[in-house]
Amino acid sequence: MKPNSHMHDYDAHARALDDDLEYYYTKRLMPLVLQLFRKRYIDLYDFARFKPRSKKVPSKTKDLELRLRSLEDRFDELVKGINRIGPGWAALKNVDVLTDDVRKERGDYDNFFHFAKRQRSPGLDKLIQDLEQDITNYQLVLDVTTSALLRNGLIDKRVTKRLSTKRRYPSLLNGATIVARAWVDPEFKKKLLKNAREAVRELDIPPGRLGQLQVVENTEKLHNVIVCTLCSCYPYDLLGNAPWWYKQDIYKTRIVSNPRGTLLEMFKYKVPEELEVRVHDSTSDIRYMVLPRRPENTDSLSEKQLGELVTRECLIGVGEPKVPTEVIVKS
Amino acid sequence: MTTTKYRFHIGDIVRVNANSAKGAHRIPDYVKGRTGEIVECYGQVSNPLDHKGVYSPLYSVKFEINGSRDKVTADVHEDSLELANPSP
Helix, strand or coil, X not given: CCCXXXXXXXXXXXXXXXXXXXXXXXXXXXXXXXXXXXXXXXXXXXXXXXXXXXXXCCCCCCXXXXXXXXXXXXXXXXXXXXXXXXXXXXXXXXXXCCHHHHHHHCCCCCHHHCCCCCCCCXXXXXXXXXXXXXXXXXXXXXXXXXXXXXXXXXXXXXXXXXXXXXXXXXXXXXXXXXXXXXXXXXXXXXXXXXXXXXXXXXXXXXXCXXXXXXXXXXXXXXXXXXXXXXXCCCCHHHHCCCCHHHHCHHHHHHHCCCHHHHHHHHHCCCCCCCCEEEEEECCCCEXXXXXXXXXXXXXXXXXXXXXXXXXXXXXXXXXXXXCCCCCCCCC | XXXXXXXXXXXXXXXXXXXXXXXCCXXXXXXXXXXXXXXXXXXXXXXXXXCCCXXXXXXXXXXXXXXXXXXXXXXXXXXXXXXXXXXC
């Protein structure tokens, strides 16, 4: 059921989600929307006129873990939607909304433009309730904006469609594809370890633009773990959002001083004694991804099936890929 | 990775000098003033989305972790490094 153990600290998870959601709304979505207003590409009356299509309402459950997971999924969708219309993704044609303008609008250069931080009432259940309402609200804002841009001919529909296909979108699928190929193709693996950004083009995966990607290989002597103690850098443009615990001090400060203990406590993951653990702190322009070892008894699996064994955790080094529960043999 | 045009080579033992006049980049506290081994040289990495211009050549420096044989590497720029002992 659970691929790898996660920290079962629902409080911390919810608060991390709250931070992430606030970031995407006040620093990515709203500043873009305000810039679009100022340039008269969309207007408040677009919002007044908007008739939302009836959406599937997420089912009510009391299980906190399920609710958090559902929030994460909806958050992923929100982020994808924001990226689809953002200046960095070139979906906006003939619209000069520059990253710099958006930065101005969100208060990077002038506190006047800062969005206020909201007071949260105490209690985990209330927080989760608030998050569920917030995500509904923010998704609505995104939907209106996207719809108005489309209606006014300001987004190229073909570009947004292309950006929707999973392969080209930053996600775990990219990582899984890369790892599976490296497991079956030694030539590709060599190229990957030497120059990852160039190598992944072969797989029709956009190489991304953030600094340099370095893939580090786990061997029978070495186990790699990734962290960014300074600011939680992660190869976002390849793999999508980092897991919530990756950005928490409880991981960042302890993994560099006691990797084995931290991995055991936080992830119930015991690194075999004979391996040396090497923690990579991405303190500058290099972003790291771990190439885990191929699990045993996987010779008969197809490349696609191998990809399904890859988890977000094993690409960071806090766990191993899944093991095939049954060996699939073609008779 | 060619290392001939850079000050340091893989294998060099270097010290992190966080007070260097030229090296103005963020360095995590736990490596400041510490000595480690160069394990990789990345040269000058361009990353225009995160910062303007290019920094001095970037190296991965490997440090010991107290009380274990596990290691931690941090990526430090040339301007913040100085030789502790040259490799043979």
